[in-house]
Amino acid sequence: MGNDRKQSITAWLCLLPAIIFLGVFLVYPMIDVLIYSFEEGYNFASRSFLGIGSYNYSYVLHDPYFIKALKNTFIIVIITVPMSTGIALIISIALSHITRLKELFQTIYFLPYVTNTLAVGLVFMILFRKTAYTDGMVNILINAFGARSIDFIEGPYWAKMFVMCFYTIWVVLPFKILILTSSIASVDPIYYRAAKVDGTSKLRMFYKITLPMISPMIFYLIITGFIGAFKAYSDEVALFGTDLNAAGMNTIVGYIYDMLYGNSGGYPSYASAAAIILFSIVFTITVINLIVSKKTVYYS
Template identity: 45%
Template sequence: MSNVKETLREITWRIRNFFVRISTKTNDFLAKHRMEFLTHWPGWLKAIFFLLPAVVLLAVFTFYPIFNSFLISFYEGYNIQRGDFDGYTFIGNYVHVLRLAGFQRAVINTAIIVFVSVPVSILISLIIAVALAAITPLKGFFQTIFFLPYVTNTIAIGLVFAYMFKGNANDLFNLGLANQIIAWFGGQPIVWIGVGATFWSAMSVILIYSVWNGLAFKIIVFLAGIQGIDKQYYQAAQIDGSTKMKSLRRITIPLISPMIFYILVTSVIGTFKTYTSVVAIIGTDGLIPFGRDGMINMKTIVFYVYDYIELAAQDGMMSYASAAAILLFGIILIFTIIQLEVGKRRVHY
């Protein structure tokens, strides 16, 4: 029995020694021919092996759809059912989309939501996170309460908001909770999203929803960052006579600036893709037919893309949808690059 074990041990040692010699000779050859960057190929093979499943999924469900949408945006008269098109156009589909009043309105609506809801939600969530970090009793309870919206379906939340600001399936009556609160304080009920509503009343509901729905994740991230700050910084500042507000400006915000920057970038990207909130609050057509000044268009860019996809059986519609999607991708890319450049000078790592 001992002889068998020794034989197996000898075979194992020889196999291992063989691969070590092969690896050494390969590395010497690569170094001799100035290809040192390939000397770590065993580690590269391991990395490729573990990354391959994720890369395949990204290639199939992310990279290929983006590339295919980019190609379709240059097709003229493309019909998705037949799979044929009349020819190629360089910027024809993009020019057509940019000239449409509906798309221009969608860009304006999206920009309003992004540039209002993102900074407001970041500011409010930062204030709440600082307050939560300063309390000890019931901290876990409040963390759970503030995190609940993050795990709740966005459509369900949107429907609740629609009911709060309208309160009745009949658009002629606005008996929602918001108007009841206004009435309790002696004010006049506001037509938020029903018959007789205005653009800004409907947009206000969407903005309130966007801010509230985005608070949960931001609060948790900021709170984690604040709790990770060494207490000695605050103790030293207190000895120097620094006020709490000054400590917030000079210690807390600079030290969590990477997290603020991360939240800013991801929030801008996510808000540019706003869709479900408009569907839940305004409706599946994104329109208020009988506003005070006529029909009100509350569609966003993503809403506009989906409108064209619904008409994909018609010639050229899928190309217009792809062009609009690529334009949205370009807008997000530009704003992300700008934020990254600004972040290099403003973020403290």
């Protein structure tokens, strides 16, 4: 018993730095944000408030800017997460069947992941934005097919959302391809050899062998994809500038930032309420995914 107690104390001492770090930089800020969200009429300068209640949540949920940000965020999540995962899966399967120059293709697909987000956004602006001198490369291609030019950056809402989703998918694809390619490579070849002996088609092998074996990684990418998409902000700034409300392309995280530091900033209580709402949405979706995964994810 003495030896077990000593090992237990040693283990807790090893974990202590991580526990302190998480407590100071994760648990305490979350509790602080929760408290801020219920403090009505909080004054940042005097650090005083008028009372405790749910007014901050009511204000945020009725704020047209937040409703717009919520709509934009959900559209980005619903479109980009499944599409990026599906495209990454197709590319990963194609890469797994390449024998020559396989490493070269993997490197090419991974390059956008190590490129600065704002630099990629600037390139997308050049490709899609109409200026006094040019309509942009994309519009040149559109004109070649006889269609009229579209201002994707300052034009209609659907055009801006198309660019936003396209950009988001482009940015997240490399990481997903890397994870899925590694996952497919880790599948034991004996399963495929046994399936070939039975005369199983490649399509059936994919559905019955490859997909179940890599399902934990697909589930991981979906969960992290949802969380990442709900936290979208820097991508929008890279394309549409810092005044996302004027562009009609703000997100929940952008709304929180605006409430803290933007032109309409100085309202930490409203920002805290919006942050708690965002946390609740992400937490709920994550729990739903975990419940669904029990029936759809295969853990060998």
